[in-house]
Amino acid sequence: MLRYLYADQLVDFPRLSDEMFTHRAEQFHNRLGWDVSVDARGHERDEYDDLNPLYVIWETPEGGHGGSTRFLPTTGPVMVNDHFGNLISAPIKSPLIWECTRFCMAPNQGPHVAAALMLGGGELMKGFGVEHFVGVFDARMARIYSRVGSSPEILGSMGEGRGRISVGLWEFDEQAQLRVAQRAGVSPAQSRAWFERAFGTSATPEFAVSA
Numbered sequence: 001m002l003r004y005l006y007a008d009q010l011v012d013f014p015r016l017s018d019e020m021f022t023h024r025a026e027q028f029h030n031r032l033g034w035d036v037s038v039d040a041r042g043h044e045r046d047e048y049d050d051l052n053p054l055y056v057i058w059e060t061p062e063g064g065h066g067g068s069t070r071f072l073p074t075t076g077p078v079m080v081n082d083h084f085g086n087l088i089s090a091p092i093k094s095p096l097i098w099e100c101t102r103f104c105m106a107p108n109q110g111p112h113v114a115a116a117l118m119l120g121g122g123e124l125m126k127g128f129g130v131e132h133f134v135g136v137f138d139a140r141m142a143r144i145y146s147r148v149g150s151s152p153e154i155l156g157s158m159g160e161g162r163g164r165i166s167v168g169l170w171e172f173d174e175q176a177q178l179r180v181a182q183r184a185g186v187s188p189a190q191s192r193a194w195f196e197r198a199f200g201t202s203a204t205p206e207f208a209v210s211a
Contacts, residue, residue, distance in 0.1 A: 001058070001059050001194055002056060002057070002058060002059070002116060002117075002119070002120045002123075002186075002191065002194040002195075003016070003055075003056075003057045003058075003059050003194075003198070004054060004055070004056055004057075004120070004124075004194075004195065004198035004199065005054070005055050005057060005198075006052055006053070006054050006055070006206055007049060007050075007051075007052045007053055007055070008052055010055075015063060015064060015065075016057055016059060016063075016064070016065050018041075018043075019064055019065035019106070020055070020057060020065045020068045020104070021041075021042075021043035021044055021045055022041075022042050022043060022044075023065055023068075023104055023105075023106045023107070024043070024044035024045075024068075024102060024104045025038045025042055025043060025044035026107065027104050027105065028044055028102075028104070029044055032138075032140075047077075048070065048072060048077070048078070048079060048101065049070070051072060051076065051077065052206070053070045053071060053072045054070070054071045054072075054124070054205065054206075055068055055069070055070050055071075056068060056069050056071065056117055056120035056121060056124070058109075058113045058116050058117060058120075060106075060109075064106070065106050066105075066106050066109045066113045067103075067104060067105045067106055067109055067113040067114065067116070067117050068102070068103075068104050068117070069100055069101070069102060069103045069104070069117050069120075069121065070100070070101050070102045071098050071099065071100055071101075071121070071124060071133075072098060072099050072101075073095060073097075073098050073099075073205075074092045074093050074094055074097045074098060074099055074134065075093055075094070075095055078092075078099040078101075078134075079099060079101050079136060080092060080099055080134055080135070080136055080167055081093070083136075084136050084165070084167055086156075086158070087136075087155065087156030087157065087158060087165070087166070087167045088155050088156050088167055089155075089156075092134055096129070096130055096131040096132065097130070097131065097132045097133070097134055097169075098124070098130050098132075098133055098134075099133070099134050099135060100121060100133045100134070100135040100170070101135060101136070103117065103135075103137070103141060111144075111147060111148070111183070112183065112184050112185050113184075114144050114147075114148050115148045115149075115180050115181075115183035115184035115185075116184040116186055118145075118148050118150045118180050118184075119177070119180045119181055119184050119186060119191050120191070120194075120195075121133060121170070121172065122172035122176065122177050122180065122191075123191055123192065123194075123195040124195075125172045126172075127195055127199060127203040128203060128204070128205050131171070132169050132170060132171060133152075133169070133170040133172075134155075134167065134168070134169050134170075135152070135167070135168055135170070136165060136166070136167055136168075137152075137165075137166055137168060138162075138163075138164065138165055138166075139161065139162050139163070139164045140162070142164075142166065145168075147183075148180055148183055149176065149179040149180055149183055150170065150172070150176055150179075150180050151168075152168025152169055152170045153168060153169045153170075153171075154166050154167070154168055155167040155168065155169055
């Protein structure tokens with residue numbers, strides 16, 4: 001199932017929190033060799049985790065972390081502007097564009113989890129009136145997005161082959177939702193029910209999104 005949790009809510013979900021940051025360390029530091037910080041608990045965290053971001057988390061039937069991703073509005077500090085500004089023509093700052101980062105898959109999870117996380121992102125768009133997501137991704141994630149059926153518009157890239165890094169911009173229309181829901185094995189009605197359980201039927205984000 002999908003859970004939508006702000007950073008200040010993670011204290012109420014200690015297993016999900018611990019496994020999410022541990023799996024991020026395993027994926028980004030150990031497997032991919034990124035220059036990221038891992039603390040004494042084996043957690044990968046950065047300065048954006050301190051801004052009370054919104055996490056979309058796939059919770060396994062056993063109650064563990066199956067995968068997750070992180071969202072922040074581009075009206076505040078975001079990775080694409082702070083660290084990858086050389087890949088875009090101008091800083092991206094709009095209440096209608098949120099940044100999606102730290103797309104993490106737990107070990108031994110199937111492709112349906114990636115699709116479910118993208119489906120959750122689409123629910124955020126619809127529920128909060130967001131028009132686009134922006135994110136930085138590598139060649140590995142480009143293949144995953146293509147298989148899921150939610151490839152972005154490329155705004156800029158650097159590098160070649162497996163080391164290629166790109167900035168992408170996502171939309172999420174009804175057809176994309178149906179395509180991703182099918183790959184996730186989750187009905188649109190169930191996906192919406194999970195979102196409404198977290199935010200109600202009149203959803204407003206906790207963080208400021210004004211320009």
